[in-house]
Amino acid sequence: MKDYPLLKAARGEKTDFTPIWIMRQAGRYSARYRKIREQAGSFMDLCRNPKLAAEVTLIPIDEIGVDAAILFSDILVPVEKMGIDVQFVEGKGPVLNPKIETVDDVERLKIPEPEKDLPYVLETIQIIKEKLTDRPLIGFSGAPFTLASYMLEGGSSKNYIAAKSTMWNNPELWDSLMSKLTDTVIEYLSAQIEAGADIVQIFDSWMGVLSKEDYEKFVFPYTERIVNELKRRHPETPIIHFGVNSSHLLEVNNRLNVDVIGLDWKTEISFALERIDKSIQGNLDPVALFADERTIEEKVRKILEEGLKARGHIFNLGHGILPQTDPKKAKFLVDTVHRISKELKG
Numbered sequence: 001m002k003d004y005p006l007l008k009a010a011r012g013e014k015t016d017f018t019p020i021w022i023m024r025q026a027g028r029y030s031a032r033y034r035k036i037r038e039q040a041g042s043f044m045d046l047c048r049n050p051k052l053a054a055e056v057t058l059i060p061i062d063e064i065g066v067d068a069a070i071l072f073s074d075i076l077v078p079v080e081k082m083g084i085d086v087q088f089v090e091g092k093g094p095v096l097n098p099k100i101e102t103v104d105d106v107e108r109l110k111i112p113e114p115e116k117d118l119p120y121v122l123e124t125i126q127i128i129k130e131k132l133t134d135r136p137l138i139g140f141s142g143a144p145f146t147l148a149s150y151m152l153e154g155g156s157s158k159n160y161i162a163a164k165s166t167m168w169n170n171p172e173l174w175d176s177l178m179s180k181l182t183d184t185v186i187e188y189l190s191a192q193i194e195a196g197a198d199i200v201q202i203f204d205s206w207m208g209v210l211s212k213e214d215y216e217k218f219v220f221p222y223t224e225r226i227v228n229e230l231k232r233r234h235p236e237t238p239i240i241h242f243g244v245n246s247s248h249l250l251e252v253n254n255r256l257n258v259d260v261i262g263l264d265w266k267t268e269i270s271f272a273l274e275r276i277d278k279s280i281q282g283n284l285d286p287v288a289l290f291a292d293e294r295t296i297e298e299k300v301r302k303i304l305e306e307g308l309k310a311r312g313h314i315f316n317l318g319h320g321i322l323p324q325t326d327p328k329k330a331k332f333l334v335d336t337v338h339r340i341s342k343e344l345k346g
């Protein structure tokens with residue numbers, strides 16, 4: 001088994017320092033990213049270009065010194081291969097066409113075969129793995145609920161009216177869509193692991209919009225099936241589960257056979273540790289990177305001290321790094337996490 005600190009922390013083994021990576025670490029805050037993104041054409045073109053996607057994946061290793069790379073792609077990349085057009089519209093986010101409205105629409109959706117339909121993702125992983133020899137690579141997928149919400153709403157949403165009403169009013173449509181997404185995610189993450197991903201993160205970013213009761217009934221069983229099947233096929237590969245605004249779901253998600261639970265910045269670590277016994281990931285407010293260095297240091301120290309009480313701790317922001325962030329502050333964060341955690345553990 002590989003002993004990179006980030007994998008050890010995921011498994012709950014002792015490390016000399018707290019490993020850190022940052023959600024959206026290869027994103028628009030980096031000038032190098034913006035330049036390559038311009039060369040590539042659209043954002044989806046960049047996701048489909050293994051050479052450039054691999055190059056972008058490795059930027060934050062070099063630029064800010066994080067302890068893992070995360071595959072450069074998007075949760076909507078496999079959705080496109082299910083048969084739905086996905087465009088990223090400036091200032092609006094993703095736009096999906098056509099929306100899913102009927103059982104027939106779901107019938108028409110394909111379960112992508114990664115080797116055949118998403119070869120560029122697997123090729124990107126292979127290129128990264130040739131170059132990245134001293135740190136792990138994180139693979140990822142959206143979870144069925146978050147993907148279903150984009151497919152039913154046709155894009156980002158504020159109130160999730162289409163997603164929730166389908167869930168309540170049309171159980172047949174809901175189950176067929178969620179089941180197809182579940183199979184899609186299992187095959188997609190398995191293929192990423194087989195291509196070389198050392199650990200995977202399941203993004204159920206928007207699960208927190210559901211009540212505990214609805215989450216348990218309409219969403220949890222599908223995610224549980226994904227996790228159990230991945231653990232059956234790839235028992236050595238740690239799994240991280242993450243969503244924002246979901247502290248009311250911690251007890252439920254603790255029943256998943258995952259290794260790590262990601263926390264957003266509003267969830268106090270002590271609150272989480274009363275409810276879960278997994279390793280934790282998080283959870284600095286992304287906006288804290290706009291504070292002065294002394295404030296960042298104070299916040300980091302507090303999170304690291306609390307994190308020592310967890311089975312294992314991977315430092316991260318509580319959600320993605322914002323495009324306006326100064327890359328120097330991101331580097332300062334990584335250095336500060338390394339320095340203070342060594343001091344606390346030393």
Ligand SMILES: Cc1c2[nH]c(c1CCC(=O)O)Cc1[nH]c(c(CCC(=O)O)c1C)Cc1[nH]c(c(CCC(=O)O)c1C)Cc1[nH]c(c(C)c1CCC(=O)O)C2
Pocket residue numbers: 022023024025026027028037043070071072073074075076088091092093094140156203205320
């Ligand atoms: C919900 C979600 C999406 N995508 C993703 C999620 C789950 C994480 C979360 O909760 O934020 C996941 C994602 N998206 C991206 C990654 C790459 C890896 C990483 O660096 O973390 C990952 C892991 C790149 C990206 N995904 C996107 C960008 C920006 C695209 C650009 O270059 O213009 C990047 C770097 C686009 C994206 N992709 C998505 C949205 C809503 C947007 C638009 C956001 C915006 O325009 O501000 C869907």
